[in-house]
Amino acid sequence: MAIATKIQSCIEGSSWIRRMFEEGGRLREKFGADNVYDFTLGNPDVDPPEKFYTELRAIANSPERGIHRYMSNAGYEESRASVAAMLSSSSGLPVSAGQIVMTCGASGALNVVLKTILNPGEEVIILTPHFVEYRFYIDNHGGVPHEVWTDRTTFQLDIPAIEMAISEKTRAIIINTPNNPTGVIYPAESLAELGQMIERRERELGRQIYLISDEPYARISYDGLTVPNIFRYVTNSLIVTSHSKDLALPGERIGYIAANPLMTHVDLFMEGAIFCNRTLGFVNAPALMQRLVSKLQNESVDVESYRQKRDLLYGTLTSLGYHMVKPDGAFYLFPKSPVPDDVAFVRAAQKHNLLIVPGAGFGAPGFFRIAYCVDIKMIERSLPAWKALAVETGLVGV
Ligand code: PLP
Numbered sequence: 001m002a003i004a005t006k007i008q009s010c011i012e013g014s015s016w017i018r019r020m021f022e023e024g025g026r027l028r029e030k031f032g033a034d035n036v037y038d039f040t041l042g043n044p045d046v047d048p049p050e051k052f053y054t055e056l057r058a059i060a061n062s063p064e065r066g067i068h069r070y071m072s073n074a075g076y077e078e079s080r081a082s083v084a085a086m087l088s089s090s091s092g093l094p095v096s097a098g099q100i101v102m103t104c105g106a107s108g109a110l111n112v113v114l115k116t117i118l119n120p121g122e123e124v125i126i127l128t129p130h131f132v133e134y135r136f137y138i139d140n141h142g143g144v145p146h147e148v149w150t151d152r153t154t155f156q157l158d159i160p161a162i163e164m165a166i167s168e169k170t171r172a173i174i175i176n177t178p179n180n181p182t183g184v185i186y187p188a189e190s191l192a193e194l195g196q197m198i199e200r201r202e203r204e205l206g207r208q209i210y211l212i213s214d215e216p217y218a219r220i221s222y223d224g225l226t227v228p229n230i231f232r233y234v235t236n237s238l239i240v241t242s243h244s245k246d247l248a249l250p251g252e253r254i255g256y257i258a259a260n261p262l263m264t265h266v267d268l269f270m271e272g273a274i275f276c277n278r279t280l281g282f283v284n285a286p287a288l289m290q291r292l293v294s295k296l297q298n299e300s301v302d303v304e305s306y307r308q309k310r311d312l313l314y315g316t317l318t319s320l321g322y323h324m325v326k327p328d329g330a331f332y333l334f335p336k337s338p339v340p341d342d343v344a345f346v347r348a349a350q351k352h353n354l355l356i357v358p359g360a361g362f363g364a365p366g367f368f369r370i371a372y373c374v375d376i377k378m379i380e381r382s383l384p385a386w387k388a389l390a391v392e393t394g395l396v397g398v
Helices: 005-013 016-031 050-061 077-091 105-117 133-140 159-165 188-205 266-279 287-293 303-319 342-350 376-392
Strands: 100-103 123-128 144-149 170-176 210-214 237-242 255-259 368-371
Touching: 016 342, 050 287, 077 100, 077 255, 077 287, 100 105, 100 266, 105 133, 105 170, 105 210, 105 237, 105 255, 105 266, 123 133, 123 159, 133 144, 144 159, 159 188, 170 188, 188 210, 255 266, 303 376, 342 368, 342 376
Parallel strands: 123 144, 123 170, 170 210, 210 237
Antiparallel strands: 100 255, 237 255
């Protein structure tokens, strides 16, 4: 075998989104791009805010000497301070630049955190439905994912179930809010209850358990809701995030890790994270992007356009009989599959040139995911296909 057995089996087992993407290419060639409705990828279709381009031009027009050189592995002081100031104001705690590491996106941040904290065989609790990459990131660093379902009707935290899953092997819990794939935001009361439960279990087990809050969609929320700052509710907490979604910069790979200033052994954690950012081969986050995002901490993409897309799809699909939780944020819908086999449903959708991802890809068979970060005109063109699919799968009478 030419590559590692484990990687070979990972490639075979994890390729849902890629398979759908390839299928999209085939369908587009056959039917024309306008007649294929691709809802598979979480790749923002909006542009970064105007201020991003203004700042980019300002740097390009008067480049300072040395701006492309290596720097501290944690990132520029100016960028870390800017993130820290924003988090101090949302948490009410004195977050300082020393508690921030600039990273290559939230993916880089998660890998750095997991490498820093995991001993071989230690468990990380992940909440189903979950972002599929968590399993691979945990495995990258010798950890073992321990899946716990969220509430199956609301997709909110099931705190007793998380409590039951915590053992002397548990090192961390990952939450993701607003959530990919369900779109839910965990309210403050729920985070407070989670924090109390974790602290109780830490005392009982005599070990530190990290709550990792993965928040790349934090500024994409609707209906006046906001994402509560986790530092207020959980002491041993870390935020991992990026500007892939809120500033629509996924290709630029810029994000950060922030540690709660009250976390036990916070300085040791920071030393470890800076070391791991270096030795995982990231070395430091992209220099130009660090400079830019330090000026954009209070900016975001046009969230209103995402809300319109959510409302159009949610309204139409529920009126056709599809069942789903109305998303509070992010840009995904996670409806129940009208037939028990979600993969069969996805295949049926394909016949109508609708490309979606089965819930099985998120550890949640029986559901499917729609990524609506697409052109609204494509959503409008897709509506007859959704109706035909609903008729075919018995949701509405002919
Ligand atoms: N976490 C979640 C829940 C995501 O949906 C994504 C990307 O889709 C990421 C992390 C990684 O984002 P990035 O590495 O681009 O910041």
